[in-house]
Amino acid sequence: MENKLIVSLSPHVHGGDSVQKNMYGVLIALVPAFLVSLLAFGLGALIVTATSVAACVFFEWAIVKYLMKKPATTVCDGSAIITGVLLAFNLPSNLPIWIIILGALFAIGVGKMSFGGLGCNPFNPALAGRVFLLLSFPVQMTSWPQAGQLMSYLDAQTGATPLAIMKEAIATHDSSVLANLPESLNLLIGLPDSCMMGAGSLGEISALALLLGLIYMLWKRIITWHIPVSILATVFVFAGIMHLVDPVYASPVTVLLTGGLMLGAVFMATDYVTSPMSKKGMLIYGVCIGLLTVVIRLFGAYPEGMSFAILIMNAFTPLINTYCKPKRFGEVAKKK
Structure with a gap:
């Protein structure tokens, strides 16, 4: 029996899918990793994540409203929040606030909004921000705090990461x-x-x-x-x-x-x-x-x-x- 495409008149049932729903679904999926980061780094994880999210949301709102001269309705769709969280997840827990803000500005301003906003950017904004910071501030971006210093932030003691140990094994053979x-x-x-x-x-x-x-x-x-x-x-x-x-x-x-x-x-x-x-x-x-x-x-x-x-x-x-x-x-x- 042949399958036929049936076309019916409106109204149609909406699938319930939307950009906002999917974005907040991703944020829910990020909750376990965020809780573990709080257990490992405490205050540092909270400061870095909050700063990154707030900066990303602010820069998207400001660019849309004052540079693109459009209603800042996209700020609430969750995409800027996800960019902020993912950028924070790619940073060490002792990174200075001003460097985090610069990374958020690059991620939103250059990696996303310069191409027209959500749906137009060819590169992942959070990764663009992370690589920008890595190339601009290599020392700060490769100083990794030891886990367990829950109340330390800028003065946290640093140590070698598993990746650094693996690289050392290869270098020394x-x-x-x-x-x-x-x-x-x-x-x-x-x-x-x-x-x-x-x-x-x-x-x-x-x-x-x-x-x-x-x-x-x-x-x-x-x-x-x-x-x-x-x-x-x-x-x-x-x-x-x-x-x-x-x-x-x-x-x-x-x-x-x-x-x-x-x-x-x-x-x-x-x-x-x-x-x-x-x-x-x-x-x-x-x-x-x-x-x-x-x-x-x-x-x-x-x-x-x-x-x-x-x-x-x-x-x-x-x-x-x-x-x-x-x-x-x-x-x-x-x-x-």
Whole structure:
């Protein structure tokens, strides 16, 4: 029996989906990771996150109202709040407030509003802000406070991150250095082996908290599995091959659980605006991000490669969308 398209007159039932609903759904999914960051860094996590969110919302409101001369109705859609939270999740918990504000200005003013606002930006605004700060203030952006200093902010003691230890093992070609890494279970839950271990940025403390956010977004159908699963699977396979070739490279499980890999795969690479539209395109996009991340981590100058990998593939998204166009409805296939 042939399936026929039935076209009926209005009124039609609305699907209930909206930009605002999806944005606040993502914010709910970020709650577990935020709570873990508060448990790990306390006052520092609260100050950095509150400053970033407030600055992003303010700059979007000011730019829309006074520069674009439009009603500032988009401020309440949740996109500026998400940019603020994700920017904060990519920062150390002792970053000075003025640097956070500069990062928020770049993320909203340059990364988003200069292209026309939500839906027009080719690059993820939060990652654009993070990379801008990393290149402009490399010392402040790579000084990682040790976990457990709940009431410390600017005077918090810093330490080495798991990614720095992995990079040291590669640089010295000494696999014994990897013994200083926390256990995989501790990386999963978000508990360092010692308070002397710098945990990293706010959003990369607990892989489990980020996975809970992934499950929630999949349950609510905010995102699909294609991008996060393809990124994580590619990283696991590529890192596993490198570990088998030379034990100086960390195990694939450790690679998955360290740094901003999980945060980027779940919350940043899946950004609606900057990721491909088709399922095939999403898989290509995710595989390329995974490959680039491992290559930069293992052979690049920076210990972390997730931010750069996502931004690079953001630039290729229009090309992927062109290559992976879905078949037109009603088109008759040409006979060979």
